[in-house]
Amino acid sequence: MQKSIPASPRPNTSTFVHSRIPASVHSCIRAFLHLCIPAFLILIPSTVVAQTFETIGIRAQGMGGAFIAVADDASATWWNPAGLATGAYFNSILEYDRTDDQTRAEGVAIAFPALGLSYYRLPISQMRPSGSTGTSFASREDEGVLSVFGASVGQSLGNHVVLASTLKLLRAEGDTHAGFDVGAMANFSGLRLGLTVKNINESSFGAGLDRLDLARQVRAGAALVGRGRGGVSQLALAVDADLTTTPTLAGDERHLAGGVEVWMAQHRLGLRGGAATNTVGDSRNSASVGASVAVRSGTYVDAQATGGSDPSRKGWGLDFRVTF
Numbered sequence: 113m114q115k116s117i118p119a120s121p122r123p124n125t126s127t128f129v130h131s132r133i134p135a136s137v138h139s140c141i142r143a144f145l146h147l148c149i150p151a152f153l154i155l156i157p158s159t160v161v162a163q164t165f166e167t168i169g170i171r172a173q174g175m176g177g178a179f180i181a182v183a184d185d186a187s188a189t190w191w192n193p194a195g196l197a198t199g200a201y202f203n204s205i206l207e208y209d210r211t212d213d214q215t216r217a218e219g220v221a222i223a224f225p226a227l228g229l230s231y232y233r234l235p236i237s238q239m240r241p242s243g244s245t246g247t248s249f250a251s252r253e254d255e256g257v258l259s260v261f262g263a264s265v266g267q268s269l270g271n272h273v274v275l276a277s278t279l280k281l282l283r284a285e286g287d288t289h290a291g292f293d294v295g296a297m298a299n300f301s302g303l304r305l306g307l308t309v310k311n312i313n314e315s316s317f318g319a320g321l322d323r324l325d326l327a328r329q330v331r332a333g334a335a336l337v338g339r340g341r342g343g344v345s346q347l348a349l350a351v352d353a354d355l356t357t358t359p360t361l362a363g364d365e366r367h368l369a370g371g372v373e374v375w376m377a378q379h380r381l382g383l384r385g386g387a388a389t390n391t392v393g394d395s396r397n398s399a400s401v402g403a404s405v406a407v408r409s410g411t412y413v414d415a416q417a418t419g420g421s422d423p424s425r426k427g428w429g430l431d432f433r434v435t436f
Contacts, residue, residue, distance in 0.1 A: 166424075168217060171384065175384050175402065178369040184196075197226075204222045206433075209428075217234050227264065260282050260291075277292065287316075309330050332355060340375075345377075350371050363396075370387060411433070
């Protein structure tokens with residue numbers, strides 16, 4: 113993949129030139145909005161049964177789930193594969209997440225600017241819509257999870273836009289299917305726009321009461337990312353919005369999220385905070401905090417904790433991340 117967005121040997125250290133946006137960039141923005149977004153929005157289904165975006169990603173969850181336009185580490189394989197082009201030359205993550213109801217999600221991902229490889233192990237119970245009558249899956253330990261193997265690649269379009277896709281192999285309820293995600297990232301002097309479409313081919317697993325459908329999901333995001341002042345080496349302000357509704361065990365979910373990430377001490381310490389609200393059905397809110405500590409150069413421990421009235425979001429997570 114031709115890299116159109118400069119990569120840095122360390123995460124989140126891209127330098128952005130702060131200047132007036134020229135007319136050519138405005139033309140690229142219009143092209144991105146007029147071509148990419150309508151093409152993706154025609155894929156939106158009437159209903160969605162799937163995992164929420166916030167299931168994976170320690171940095172993302174620490175920012176309240178506002179990460180579509182920020183994704184620049186190996187978790188971009190989940191959040192937005194186009195973000196791999198903005199990251200380090202090598203990035204790997206080993207992740208563990210646990211919710212308040214004791215279900216857990218796990219993942220491992222390795223990423224380069226031109227390629228990402230990932231494996232995620234997700235609890236099926238959190239994907240069942242509220243009121244689902246399926247129960248027998250809970251008694252079968254080998255079929256209580258959705259296993260997702262992914263390979264992500266991308267291609268630049270001009271100097272500002274990257275399109276990428278993730279080809280997935282999914283297994284659950286004794287069935288195996290191929291899946292496909294698409295992501296887009298545009299970068300204009302520190303302003304980032306992102307869009308991700310998951311489960312384009314809408315896989316189904318099992319049958320009868322145990323049937324699990326993964327329908328399409330669409331999420332958009334915007335972020336301002338640049339150098340800070342004083343002891344702040346980098347600052348990111350982000351907002352995300354689900355464009356589809358996802359039935360879950362807690363009820364219908366369509367999140368609007370905002371978050372901030374601050375890197376300090378020469379990129380040895382990162383702090384995050386964010387909040388999200390459910391915009392459909394019952395009002396459910398969540399708030400998140402997160403931190404990253406460099407245990408050595410290029411090696412980080414990331415953590416997040418989320419609370420609030422949204423049971424699908426309450427929990428904590430840790431990861432071990434290596435980047436250079």
